[in-house]
Amino acid sequence: MNNSILRKIIVGITAVGIGFFAAGCSSNGDDSPTTPSNETNSESSATNPFDTDSSADNSDVDDSDVADADSEPSRxxxxxxxxxxxxxxxxxxxxxxxxxxxxxxxxxxxxxxxHPSTMEYVYTYAQQVPTAESRDGLMQQSDSLQGICDSAVYSEMERFGISDPSVKFTYLNADSSDIWSYTCQ
Structure with missing residues (x-):
């Protein structure tokens, strides 16, 4: 992998991260604690179809289907x-x-x-920040994140051999509660 390209990507993500902090933490001076969002992330609640739980009932599986699936290339x-x-x-x-x-x-x-093809950046704030205000500021940076993914990250991941790459950015408060997540499309 070309280290100079990777460094540029990292610098870009770092700059956006600092921009997130500036945009997400402009508070109205109200330092009252905020309650973390009760929104659920559909990605985390979805069942992974590739889990191989041995306790699952596989009585309906046709062995010929399994052999065919194993012989097909898959990411x-x-x-x-x-x-x-x-x-x-x-x-x-x-x-x-x-x-x-x-x-x-x-x-x-x-x-x-x-897995199968997502890189996730998880940022944890050093100090507790107002959740709602931070989420609003971070949401305003979606286009910047998407631009970084489209212009540099996806092509670098594909060059490395990752098909159908995806990048997710997750921001956590100091207490590890969710603030906001964004997955580049």
């Missing part, structure tokens, strides 16, 4: 998972100083693989 096989894991490890290695560059805004920035 959800172990090889694709290995490619995504390898890519995430490379991004994590290249972005070790990303947290330091945020000037204490975030206590943690985690980059993780969400």
């Amino acid at each position: 959800n096989n172990g090889e694709s998972s290995d490619v995504l894991d390898s890519y995430i490890a490379t991004v994590q290695e290249q972005s070790k100083d990303m947290l330091d560059s945020m000037g204490g805004i975030y206590s943690d920035i985690e980059i993780r693989a969400v």
